[in-house]
Amino acid sequence: MRQLEANGYKVTHDAEAPNGEIAVINTCGFIGDAKEESINMILEFCQAKEEGKLKKLYVMGCLSERYLKELGEEIPQVDKFYGKFNWDELLADLGKAYHPELNLERKLTTPSHYAYLKISEGCDRHCSYCAIPIITGHHVSRPMEEIVEEVRMLVARGVKEFQVIAQELTYYGLDLYHKQMLPELVERISDVPGVEWIRLHYAYPANFPEDLFRVMRERENVCKYMDIALQHISDRMLQMMHRHVDKQQTYELLARFRSEVPGIHLRTTLMVGHPGETEEDFAELLDFVREAKFDRMGAFAYSEEEGTYSATHYKDEIPAEVKQARLDKLMALQQKISAELTARKIGQAFKVVIDRIEGDYYVGRTEFDSPEVDPEVLVPVSDGELEIGSFYWMKVTDTDDFDLYAVRADRGGRYEQ
Numbered sequence: 315m316r317q318l319e320a321n322g323y324k325v326t327h328d329a330e331a332p333n334g335e336i337a338v339i340n341t342c343g344f345i346g347d348a349k350e351e352s353i354n355m356i357l358e359f360c361q362a363k364e365e366g367k368l369k370k371l372y373v374m375g376c377l378s379e380r381y382l383k384e385l386g387e388e389i390p391q392v393d394k395f396y397g398k399f400n401w402d403e404l405l406a407d408l409g410k411a412y413h414p415e416l417n418l419e420r421k422l423t424t425p426s427h428y429a430y431l432k433i434s435e436g437c438d439r440h441c442s443y444c445a446i447p448i449i450t451g452h453h454v455s456r457p458m459e460e461i462v463e464e465v466r467m468l469v470a471r472g473v474k475e476f477q478v479i480a481q482e483l484t485y486y487g488l489d490l491y492h493k494q495m496l497p498e499l500v501e502r503i504s505d506v507p508g509v510e511w512i513r514l515h516y517a518y519p520a521n522f523p524e525d526l527f528r529v530m531r532e533r534e535n536v537c538k539y540m541d542i543a544l545q546h547i548s549d550r551m552l553q554m555m556h557r558h559v560d561k562q563q564t565y566e567l568l569a570r571f572r573s574e575v576p577g578i579h580l581r582t583t584l585m586v587g588h589p590g591e592t593e594e595d596f597a598e599l600l601d602f603v604r605e606a607k608f609d610r611m612g613a614f615a616y617s618e619e620e621g622t623y624s625a626t627h628y629k630d631e632i633p634a635e636v637k638q639a640r641l642d643k644l645m646a647l648q649q650k651i652s653a654e655l656t657a658r659k660i661g662q663a664f665k666v667v668i669d670r671i672e673g674d675y676y677v678g679r680t681e682f683d684s685p686e687v688d689p690e691v692l693v694p695v696s697d698g699e700l701e702i703g704s705f706y707w708m709k710v711t712d713t714d715d716f717d718l719y720a721v722r723a724d725r726g727g728r729y730e731q
């Protein structure tokens with residue numbers, strides 16, 4: 315987007331209103347649902363093109379990379395499908411120049427006070443069900459200096475919160491430095507003046523880099539938040555899924571997080587309906603969710619992905635309705651747990667960042683809430699004026715099943731470290 319801007323285009327990020335000279339759709343091909351969403355988006359934009367709202371339509375991203383030929387044949391209304399990140403090819407096709415001096419610059423699509431920060435691409439784990447290594451290839455870490463430089467540039471533009479992301483965070487550095495370097499990287503980002511919050515998304519449970527516990531505990535600007543995808547708990551399923559971790563190790567890891575990083579909020583992702591999952595395995599998973607009490611949890615039903623070990627070695631034999639029923643049951647259980655944990659926050663004060671204003675409320679988040687997926691903090695506009703992107707002390711007055719309601723706890727001014 316930044317490169318297009320540098321070439322004179324006015325660039326917007328607004329998937330809901332296809333309108334303009336060209337549209338570029340970025341696709342995801344991770345699981346069935348994501349593929350469907352991507353295809354629907356492409357078709358919606360084809361329609362807009364047919365109605366004359368768009369002149370050219372281009373598609374890139376993971377789905378496009380994986381099914382380049384098939385998509386080109388199936389959806390000829392798209393002017394061109396590109397590989398995952400082949401935007402230099404797109405620029406060339408548009409007759410525009412690539413500006414190498416802007417290679418670390420970005421046009422943010424998030425509110426200006428936070429940004430996603432990708433530290434690596436690809437994955438070298440081989441979970442049996444997962445197509446990501448097939449689509450994205452081997453794990454490639456970005457050099458630490460480059461990441462820290464990008465953080466500095468973003469801070470200079472007003473970014474205060476960083477959602478550090480990767481397909482698999484804990485592998486960071488192994489390819490480039492022959493050592494797990496996530497703890498050191500987080501410390502270096504944490505040292506950049508102006509970084510208010512660092513949040514970590516998508517860790518793998520086996521061979522967890524131990525020093526990260528210390529970094530998370532000691533560094534005030536590292537959110538006490540960890541998004542760690544566990545997928546399952548039954549030893550049999552973990553083995554079939556090639557997760558290289560067992561039930562006991564998983565419980566031990568969760569216990570260590572909670573003892574070494576007081577106040578940590580854990581988010582996980584689980585999968586139901588993988589081939590071979592019996593009612594007993596699923597019951598074990600329910601027990602696990604009941605006991606582990608994750609602060610947040612996402613779950614999805616297995617979908618067979620071409621070329622994966624699961625697709626070639628196991629039969630996708632669990633009926634869709636059984637998968638869905640398991641998913642619903644798991645989510646209903648977690649909803650109760652999340653609501654109970656959230657309700658315990660009534661009366662407590664938290665540092666809150668204000669993301670936006672919506673109707674009668676300012677909408678913000680605590681350090682335990684990632685944008686888009688986690689609870690939000692609603693502060694009545696009548697409580698006084700707040701600045702978007704600023705941090706305040708807020709006292710929680712009430713909660714519902716998902717969100718928190720709060721009022722200013724610091725009448726004297728904004729949050730001060």
Ligand code: SF4
Nearest residue numbers: 437439441444446481
């Ligand atoms: S660690 Fe995550 S991205 Fe990598 S193969 Fe496993 S599920 Fe896929």
